[in-house]
Amino acid sequence: MNKKLMTAVTALTMMSALTACGGETSKPAATTAAQTTAAAQTTAAQTTAAAAASSDAQTSAAAAAPSAPAAIKFTYNANGTEIAINAEADAVKAALGEPQQTFEAPSCAFDGTSYTYTYAGFKVETYPDPADKKNKVYAVTLTDSTVQTAEGAKVGMTPDEVKNLCGEPDGETMGYIEYKGDGVALQFFMDDNGEKVNTVVYTYAK
Amino acid sequence: MTKGKILLCGTGMAAASVLLLAAAQRLLMPKYMGDVVEGNLVADYYDSGYDHDVLFVGDCECYENFSPVTMWQEYGISSYIRGSAQQLIWQSYYLLEDALRYEKPDVAVFNVLSMKYGEPQNENYNRMSIDGMRWSQSKSDNIKASMTEDESYLSYVFPILRFHSRWNDLCADDFTYFFGAEPNFFSGYFLRADVKPAENVPTGRPLTDYAFADTCWEYLDKMRTLCDETGIKLVLIKAPSVYPYWYPQWNKQIEEYAEKYALPYINFLDEDLMAETGVDLSSDTYDGGLHMNVYGAEKLSHWFGAYLSRTFSLGDRRDEPQLSAHWREITERYYAEIARQKDNLEKYGNVKGEQKPEE
Numbered sequence: 001m002n003k004k005l006m007t008a009v010t011a012l013t014m015m016s017a018l019t020a021c022g023g024e025t026s027k028p029a030a031t032t033a034a035q036t037t038a039a040a041q042t043t044a045a046q047t048t049a050a051a052a053a054s055s056d057a058q059t060s061a062a063a064a065a066p067s068a069p070a071a072i073k074f075t076y077n078a079n080g081t082e083i084a085i086n087a088e089a090d091a092v093k094a095a096l097g098e099p100q101q102t103f104e105a106p107s108c109a110f111d112g113t114s115y116t117y118t119y120a121g122f123k124v125e126t127y128p129d130p131a132d133k134k135n136k137v138y139a140v141t142l143t144d145s146t147v148q149t150a151e152g153a154k155v156g157m158t159p160d161e162v163k164n165l166c167g168e169p170d171g172e173t174m175g176y177i178e179y180k181g182d183g184v185a186l187q188f189f190m191d192d193n194g195e196k197v198n199t200v201v202y203t204y205a206k
Numbered sequence: 207m208t209k210g211k212i213l214l215c216g217t218g219m220a221a222a223s224v225l226l227l228a229a230a231q232r233l234l235m236p237k238y239m240g241d242v243v244e245g246n247l248v249a250d251y252y253d254s255g256y257d258h259d260v261l262f263v264g265d266c267e268c269y270e271n272f273s274p275v276t277m278w279q280e281y282g283i284s285s286y287i288r289g290s291a292q293q294l295i296w297q298s299y300y301l302l303e304d305a306l307r308y309e310k311p312d313v314a315v316f317n318v319l320s321m322k323y324g325e326p327q328n329e330n331y332n333r334m335s336i337d338g339m340r341w342s343q344s345k346s347d348n349i350k351a352s353m354t355e356d357e358s359y360l361s362y363v364f365p366i367l368r369f370h371s372r373w374n375d376l377c378a379d380d381f382t383y384f385f386g387a388e389p390n391f392f393s394g395y396f397l398r399a400d401v402k403p404a405e406n407v408p409t410g411r412p413l414t415d416y417a418f419a420d421t422c423w424e425y426l427d428k429m430r431t432l433c434d435e436t437g438i439k440l441v442l443i444k445a446p447s448v449y450p451y452w453y454p455q456w457n458k459q460i461e462e463y464a465e466k467y468a469l470p471y472i473n474f475l476d477e478d479l480m481a482e483t484g485v486d487l488s489s490d491t492y493d494g495g496l497h498m499n500v501y502g503a504e505k506l507s508h509w510f511g512a513y514l515s516r517t518f519s520l521g522d523r524r525d526e527p528q529l530s531a532h533w534r535e536i537t538e539r540y541y542a543e544i545a546r547q548k549d550n551l552e553k554y555g556n557v558k559g560e561q562k563p564e565e
Contacts, residue, residue, distance in 0.1 A: 101406040105449055106493055108266040109244040109291035109334065116408040123408065141411045176414055189412040199412050 071167045073150035074181040076140045076202050078122065085184045085204050089126035089135035093117060096124075114138075121147035142200035149200060153188065157197045162188050180205055231366035234373065235337065237383040244269075244291045244396060246387045248301065248338030251288055254393065255532050256309040259520050260285035262394065263298040263429075264317030267445035270497035274393035275540045276507035278533045281515045282522030287394030290335040292327060295320045295425045297335045300348035302429060304339060306436060313439045313518050316429060318460050318471075319452070324419020326354045336362060392540045397500050399547035400557050404487035404495025410451030418459055430467055439518055446474035446485050446506070448495040470517065474506065483509040500544060 075084040081095040093099070099117035106113045112128030115135060122142045126135040148154035151165045162177055163169065166186075171178035174194040179186045185205035191198045238245030247269060260283055262268045269289035277283040288301045302314055326332065332352045339345040349362045361368040372380075390396075433440040442464055444452055452475055464471035474483065483505050487495050490502025498506060514520055523529055550559035 103406045103408050103449070104494065105496055109242050110330075116406075118406070118408070123411075125408075125411070139411060171414070173414075176412070178414060187412075187414060201411050203411070 072179045072181065072186055074179075074184045074186055074202060075150070076122070076142070077150060078119065078147070083124065083137060083140050083202075085137055085139070085202060086129075087137045089115065089117075089124070089137050092124060092137060099124075139201060139203040141202075149186065153197070153200065155197050155200060157188075158195060159188075159190065159197075162197060227366065231364065231369075232384060233376065233380055234369040235365050236333075236369070236372070237379045237387060238334070239379045239383050239387055239390075242334075243387075243390045245334040246338065247290045247391060247394065247396070248288070248335060249387070250338075250389070250391050250394065251286065251305065252340060253389075254286050255529075257529060257532070258284050258286045258309060258311045259523070260313045260315060260514060261302065261305055261309075261311040262287040262289065262315045262317070263293075263302045264289050264315075265293040265298075265320050266291055266396075266497060267319050267447050268293075268315075268317045269391075269394055269396050270398070271445045271447065271503055271506055272510065273395055273397075273500065273503040273507040273540075275395070275533075275537050276504045277511035277514075278393075278524070279537065280508060281511040281520070282524040283511055283514060283520050284523055284529060284533070285393060289394060290331070290338075292323075292331040293320060293335050294323050294327065294352065295422050295429075296351040297332075297348055299425045299429050299432070300344040300351070301335075301339070303432060304342055304344040306432070307342060307344075310436060311438060312520060313441060313514060314429075314433055315441045315443055316426075318442050318444050319447075319450070321418045321422045321426070321460070322450075322456065324421050326352050329354055329357055332357070333368075337365060389539065392536050392543070395503065397503075397540065397543050397547070398492040398497070398557060399500050399544050400492045400551055401489055401499060401501075402492055402494050403489065404448055404491055407448045407495050408451070410453055413453070413455075416453055416455035416459075418456070423463075426463065430469065440469055441514075442469055442471040443510075444471075444473045444475055445498075446480055446483070446487075446502075447497060448475070448487065472510075472513070 075082045077083075078096060081092065083092050083096075096117075096119060099119050101116075101118040103116040103118075104113050105115075107128070112130075113135075114128065115126045117124045117126075121144050122140060124137060125139040125141070127138045128134075129136045142148070142155060145154050145156040149166075153162045153165045157165075159172075159177055166177075166179060169177045170180040175190055177188040177190075183204060183206075185201075185203055187201040187203065188197045189199040189201065190196065236242075236245060244266075260277070262272060262285065264287075266289065269287045272285075272287060274283075274285040274287065277285050286305075288298075288305055290297070290301075293301075298316060298320065305311075332354070336345065336348055336352060339348065345362075349359055353359065353362075358367070430440055432438075442460060444457070444460070457473060457475075460471055460473075463469070472479070474480065474485070485498070485502050485505050490498055490505060492499035515522075546559075547557040550557050553559070554561055556562075
């Protein structure tokens with residue numbers, strides 16, 4: 001066994017994986033448990049995750065979506081591709097095609113990489129999941145009015161228009177309206193005057 | 207057998223067991239000499255000579271963005287970076303507290319990115335930040351503050367409890383570096399000589415809450431108080447790393463804190479300051495803007511060394527024979543490493559000298 005391979009084995013055993021230093025505001029829920037799991041448990045988790053991923057290979061990326069209240073669909077549909085938080089990013093990217101732009105953020109001190117894929121009207125952010133070494137979707141951001149949520153809400157709408165389409169929010173301030181599901185949130189951020197939506201975000205949420 | 211002999215025999219066996227366990231623990235602990243050398247950053251400090259005018263504490267935005275060699279060569283400032291990967295603010299605090307057991311610098315520099323993390327994040331980063339510390343109250347407190355839910359205090363006291371499963375994965379490095387790692391750093395600086403321009407850097411998506419966690423403010427207060435009580439000047443900085451995104455709302459909170467307590471705060475992301483330092487993100491970063499390469503780190507250190515000298519009247523110490531000898535060794539290794547990486551880049555296209563398989 002050459003030195004490089006032995007080093008890799010050591011690192012894999014020792015480390016369940018490290019995300020980019022500060023790639024996100026805090027770790028995704030799926031990461032929390034896995035990152036603190038002992039090496040042996042990690043191996044088991046990897047096996048399970050790999051098997052699950054394999055059996056789910058034919059299903060859409062939305063299969064990994066957390067459960068959500070009936071009124072709001074916490075997945076974003078991009079021209080027929082359902083994108084869910086924690087879905088496998090490679091499957092999503094394969095379905096969406098090559099992004100207009102890609103930004104990659106390698107982790108500090110390990111081989112995980114976070115990506116931001118930019119498509120027309122929206123961006124997909126990913127993180128390396130230590131449980132199965134796969135990149136997962138962390139957030140989807142709708143950046144202009146050419147795209148919309150399943151409820152029909154989009155950039156440029158007023159807060160009232162959003163609430164008419166999506167119902168009463170779980171959280172609201174001058175700056176945003178938020179709907180929460182199980183481990184996921186749909187957020188509408190307002191412009192500086194609080195009058196119009198300027199960004200829509202699907203993201204992991206505690 | 208007499209009682210004395212039984213006692214002697216028992217003591218000998220107990221001592222042998224302890225030695226054996228200690229050796230096994232040392233063998234099983236990761237040596238961080240492969241791709242993850244950053245795991246040795248914290249322990250590296252204890253070989254640093256403890257004679258520093260300036261001590262940096264912080265995450266990768268410290269240990270990859272500033273070159274202490276440049277500050278020594280240009281201004282005669284002796285500095286050290288006590289950093290580790292994703293070093294959380296309480297870890298920076300306890301590493302500073304730990305360092306003050308050995309020396310008292312004139313200035314402490316804290317990079318503020320870690321204010322965004324209000325809770326323990328990741329065992330592996332914890333290990334890299336804590337396991338290398340020598341035993342002290344600071345280390346004990348650091349462990350308690352840093353542990354994630356599934357970690358145990360005891361596994362930091364006896365790391366063999368955590369790493370016993372590495373037995374089947376021991377490799378040559380574990381034996382080669384049993385007695386200690388090779389020096390990989392330059393007064394705490396992690397050097398990279400390659401170039402990858404910053405392109406398509408995304409702005410941050412909006413957040414519902416920009417307020418830093420109470421815990422972070424508490425530790426910033428503790429750091430400020432510790433510096434006050436020990437006569438150390440505290441300087442807050444935000445390195446010019448363009449990702450992770452540094453929100454204006456975060457910056458404002460730091461500005462207000464700095465103003466309230468009359469602390470200098472230097473945001474190297476400021477466009478005018480970026481121009482003044484000469485940092486060019488098309489050539490001075492090795493990973494697309496997350497960290498500077500050595501060329502960017504030298505530019506920053508050129509500016510920051512002048513600032514520190516001027517603001518805190520730090521004397522030029524290049525005429526001190528013992529200190530000069532210490533820095534000569536570091537400087538020689540530093541330029542040898544730059545030459546090695548440049549050579550590898552030329553031959554193999556990467557700084558590590560890894561031969562890529564033929565296509």
